[in-house]
Amino acid sequence: MADDTKPGIRILDRFGAAVDDVIEDNPRAAAFWLLTAFQVETWKVRHLPEGQKLPSGQMGCRLAIEGITRALEHPDEAVLTSIFMPNEIFLAMGLRPMIAEAISDFMTGARAEEGFAVAAEQRGVPESYCSYHKILVGAAATGVLAAPRLIANCSVACDANNITFKWLAERLGSPHRYVDVPYDTSEDSVAYVADQLEELAGVTEQVYGRALDRARLSEFVARGQRTLQAMERTLPMRHRRYLVNDMGLEMQEALALHLLLGSEDAERMALQAERDIPEAKPYDGLELIWVHAAPYFSVPLQKVLDESPVAQIITSDMTFDQTRAGGFEHGPDEPFLAMAERLVHNSFNGPAARRIARIRQLCEKTQADGVVVFCHWGCKETMGASQLMKRDLEAAGFPTLVLDGDGCWRRNMSEGQTATRMGAFLEMLHDRREAAR
Amino acid sequence: MSDESGSVVWYACKYAPAELLAGYGASTRLANVEADTFEAADQLAHGNLCGYGKSLLASALSPDVHALVLTTCCDVMRRIYDVLVERDDIDFLYLLDLPHNTGKAERRLMRSQLARLAAAYGSYSGRTFDPGLALASFAPPVVPTKGHVTVVGAHAPGSLMEAMRESITLPVSNVTCTGARRVASPPSELARTVRAPGCGCDACIADDPAPADALESFLDWYAPALLGQTPCMRMNDVSGRSSLTDGRNQEGIVYHTMKFCDYYGFEYADAAKEARIPMLKIETDGTRQSAGQLRTRLKAFDETLHGMADDVSAAARSVRPKGGPTYVLGVDSGSTSTDAVVMDGSGKTLASVIVATGAKATAGAAKAIEDVLEEAHLTRDDVTLAVATGYGRDAIPDMDSTITEITCHAAGAHLLVPEARTVIDIGGQDSKVIHLTPDGGVANFVMNDKCAAGTGRFLEMMARTLEMPLAELSRQGLEWKHEVRISSMCTVFAESEVVSLIADDTPTPDIIHGLDVSVATKTSALAKRVKGEPPYLMTGGVANNEGVVRALAEVLGAPVRTHPDSQLCGAIGAAWLGLQSLGA
Structure with a gap:
């Protein structure tokens, strides 16, 4: 748990400022410092995990940090992808997916996001652009992000996916594959996406000079489906259990489930969660569903949400987006169709009603006290649907707070307003619960 | 948007299938709307959506709108559709899924999407497809006028086009995301499927294609044609867009971006670097506000195109x-x-x-x-x-x-x-950077966009917050000891940051220095946009604030000169x- 007054944070502040100072003139030094910082963090989470966290939480944290750091350490094996892109193809080939949004998030963790975001804006990136993408563009434009051997992203879930990766590929000279995901969920759409994924597999084989073993791919797809099912089973277990989590961990678990879905590690984490949660201590604080990214660096939010007796995030829709209502139709024997089906039916794809239905389902399964819809700066997908979410969820009996801010750029967080809004919301939920008792 | 006849189908994207709908007798119109207020959008969706989307939402709530066809062209349009679905006020509301690629598979998908839309509209209108009506609705190909000014980028609101026509003395061509609707003309083979009504004999009836067959033939050709237009920036392959800014037959380009639309800022950044003809960037929020500033910039651009202020020459004569x-x-x-x-x-x-x-x-x-x-x-x-x-x-x-x-x-x-190559003018209401030609002409210029950040007004407001006159703000700003970062560029948010710093007992000179750096950073970003180069000359009222001048020199990495008469520069x-x- 971080706090701006802690000495460690003050050191990080200086580190971030030092990186900011050199990104334009000495990008190699900046890249080296950042990688070293990530390596230190990787060592820490592996050897000195936060003991109070649930074992599954410790695993989620380790998988996310290790996954990205190792990819940065081994650029020859890295593939730059977007958060919703299925990664089983790469994992089955022994490659290391590197999710763009996670890189930005890690820059924020190192308090080095300011320089990259400003560098991007100075090169013409619109102020209203998603900060995750802006930071990544800044990192590439300044030369801190080395050219990946392959860039592969999908159109889900927002416009930025249609711009950033293409821009990066042109600037960095990397081959680029783009998977277009239709809005509607017909079998035609699934087949269309499956064809594109199969084509991507061929390109990946060519770029890395490795063959994709189809049987191995099916194993990864099967494991991915089992992982999601195990995670789904944890939902009803979460109510009134102390999850010992924080906003950062919530995002790390979501990241692990996208970055490494299909791996043995990710399945182990899900199965561990299934064992941990029923054994966790009882919890009497408020329980919230978090919608979209969480600004884990926000001190006022940390005070009330991170390992706090006041309230905890019971889960987020970023962690539980990869399911299909009624179950999947395609199994591991049709690996490309199975991955395509998961992508087409992702709750972030398609109309807002689909995502809202999934959030409502999460609320019902976890018996949450309320929902926070976090309108991350630049995310028109979430912002545009935020009032629809509020109206729908409140009609279903789940009070909802629409909170504006930024998941990765401190500049766009108005901490005073955030503290007041979240404080008032929690007071309201508390009173509501007391009245019901 | 009003539709007394009830047969108008509104659309908001150049990929909307206007000709297909015309085949059902619909009168199709681009929703070129500018709402007086965004209250409805702010209440039903969110304030941080593009102005066009918010105007569209406000207008679509009018009881006069009966039919609207949107596409999945961008985040905002998809969410506007979601909100309108929830409201359930429009008789025929349809969202057409638009692929991002234009290959064989995508053309097939597009065709099936169009067939679904045709069935839905046929059922709503109670009409059958008439290929003659569809083919008659194709606009003739537009031959680019020689020596014109092109408006490129995001949807150009009507007020921008009005200002263009008033201020630019050359013909203006609109190829923005809604203006560049150029579907290829149908081939003659397709036209042959349309025949004059037969005499009614068995031979004529046998020879006349059934409406369903005519629709199939039409869609076979139409889906690729619709997708094959000059791409907008949401498409994956945008190489076809280079013709919009290549300078052929063009005297100048006005590049329009809209607040909270992300697609076109990227293209502008590249186009500005490679531009062989004068280019002006205009960012609007899709409202009619700031018309004065808009006209100033367009008029100045027109003056740049002519190389000399023609009006004044005429007046002199x-x-x-x-x-x-x-x-x-x-x-x-x-x-x-x-x-x-x-x-x-x-x-x-x-x-x-x-x-x-x-x-x-x-x-x-x-x-x-x-x-x-x-x-x-x-x-x-x-x-x-x-x-x-x-x-x-x-x-x-x-x-x-x-x-x-x-x-x-x-x-x-x-x-x-005379040696100055870049003028940085920060006045009370706006800030501008002008890159000069060696003989004092305008090579390029940029102005801040309808926002007080980085202007004299910003410093005035902060002086008020700090309860001191402007001159004192200037003086005290030089006495700073420690770096303070005012991270927000927004005047309103920066003010709340200043209030927090005051509450933390941060020394006033340090706060002022933070504000000076904030103004300098914003201005430096403008300077980069026009490839500003030293020697820099700062003019305008803020040139009297030495703290800002020094901060600007630091951020730009070059000395910034002032002149005793700089305020009289204009x-x-x-x-x-x-x-x-x-x-x-």
Whole structure:
């Protein structure tokens, strides 16, 4: 748990400022410092995990940090992808997916996001652009992000996916594959996406000079489906259990489930969660569903949400987006169709009603006290649907707070307003619960 | 948006299948709307959506709108559709899924999407597809006019196009995301499927294609044609867009971006680097506000295209010969001050004044003219030519001509500091950076977009928050000891940051320095946009704030000069350009 007054944070502040100072003139030094910082963090989470966290939480944290750091350490094996892109193809080939949004998030963790975001804006990136993408563009434009051997992203879930990766590929000279995901969920759409994924597999084989073993791919797809099912089973277990989590961990678990879905590690984490949660201590604080990214660096939010007796995030829709209502139709024997089906039916794809239905389902399964819809700066997908979410969820009996801010750029967080809004919301939920008792 | 007949289908994207709908007898129209207020959108969706989307939402809630076809072209349009679905006020509301690629698989998907839309609209309207109506609705191909100015980028609101027509003296062509609807003309083989009504005999009936077959044939050709238009920026392959900015038949480009639309900022950044012809970036929020500033920028761009202020030359030719010495009056009517100079035929400034503009630009200008003439010991009749510039230029009576402050600042700066290559002017209401040609012409320029951040107004508001006069703000800003970062560029948020710093007992000079750096950073970003280069000259009221000047030099990495007469730069330029036009 971080706090701006802690000495460690003050050191990080200086580190971030030092990186900011050199990104334009000495990008190699900046890249080296950042990688070293990530390596230190990787060592820490592996050897000195936060003991109070649930074992599954410790695993989620380790998988996310290790996954990205190792990819940065081994650029020859890295593939730059977007958060919703299925990664089983790469994992089955022994490659290391590197999710763009996670890189930005890690820059924020190192308090080095300011320089990259400003560098991007100075090169013409619109102020209203998603900060995750802006930071990544800044990192590439300044030369801190080395050219990946392959860039592969999908159109889900927002416009930025249609711009950033293409821009990066042109600037960095990397081959680029783009998977277009239709809005509607017909079998035609699934087949269309499956064809594109199969084509991507061929390109990946060519770029890395490795063959994709189809049987191995099916194993990864099967494991991915089992992982999601195990995670789904944890939902009803979460109510009134102390999850010992924080906003950062919530995002790390979501990241692990996208970055490494299909791996043995990710399945182990899900199965561990299934064992941990029923054994966790009882919890009497408020329980919230978090919608979209969480600004884990926000001190006022940390005070009330991170390992706090006041309230905890019971889960987020970023962690539980990869399911299909009624179950999947395609199994591991049709690996490309199975991955395509998961992508087409992702709750972030398609109309807002689909995502809202999934959030409502999460609320019902976890018996949450309320929902926070976090309108991350630049995310028109979430912002545009935020009032629809509020109206729908409140009609279903789940009070909802629409909170504006930024998941990765401190500049766009108005901490005073955030503290007041979240404080008032929690007071309201508390009173509501007391009245019901 | 109003539709008394009930047969109008509105659309908001160039990929909307207008011709297919026309085949069902629909009258299709682009929803070129600008809402008076975004209240509905703010309440039903969110404030941080693009102005076009918010205007569309507000307009679509009108009871006059019966049919609207949207596409999945961008995040905002998809969410506007979601909100309208929830409202359930529109009789026929349809979202067409648009692929991002244009290959064989995508054309097949597009065709099946169009077939679904056709079935839905046929069922709604109770009509069958008439290929004759569809084919007749195709607009003839547009031949680009030689020597035109192209508006590229995000949807150009009607007010922008009006301002373009008023301010740009060349033909204007709109190829923005909604303006560039150019579906290829149907081939003659397709046209042959449309026949004149037969005589009714068995042979005619047998030869006439059934409506369903006609629709199939039409869709086979139409889906690729619709997808094959010059791509908008949401498409994956945008190489076809290079023709929009390649300079062929173009005299200039106005690149329009819209607040909270992300697609076009990227293309602009690249296009500006490679531009072979003058390019002006305009960012709007899709409302009719800031029309004055918009016209100033467009007019200045027009002046750039002509290389010289034509109006003033014409005015010079028409002024009556007075005999005797030449005196030119230059008046710069700004938001805070009105400046006036009188120049003689040799270019020497005889008198100059700076007066407060006050509540009325005309009154401020009258006072400035009266004072400057008095100082020069002249009367109005002695003045050979009077040239006005600045925001209030059109409101000043009895001027012979007007020129925008961009052109005047460039000329004035060149006169004051001939070696200057970039002018940074930060005034009360706006800030601008002008990249000069070696002879003092405008190579490129940029102005801040409808936002007080980085302007004199920003510093005024912060001085008020810190409870001190502006001069004191300038003085104390030099005494800073520790770096304080004011991270928000937004005036409102920056003010709350300042309040927090005051609450933390941060020394006032450090706060002021943070504000100075904030202004400098914003201005530096503008300078980069026009490829500004040293030597820099700073003009405008904020040039008197040494803290900002020093911060700017640091951020730009080069010295920033000022001049004792920098505040008069616009008026001096106006008088000088007037003098030039007289052939003096």
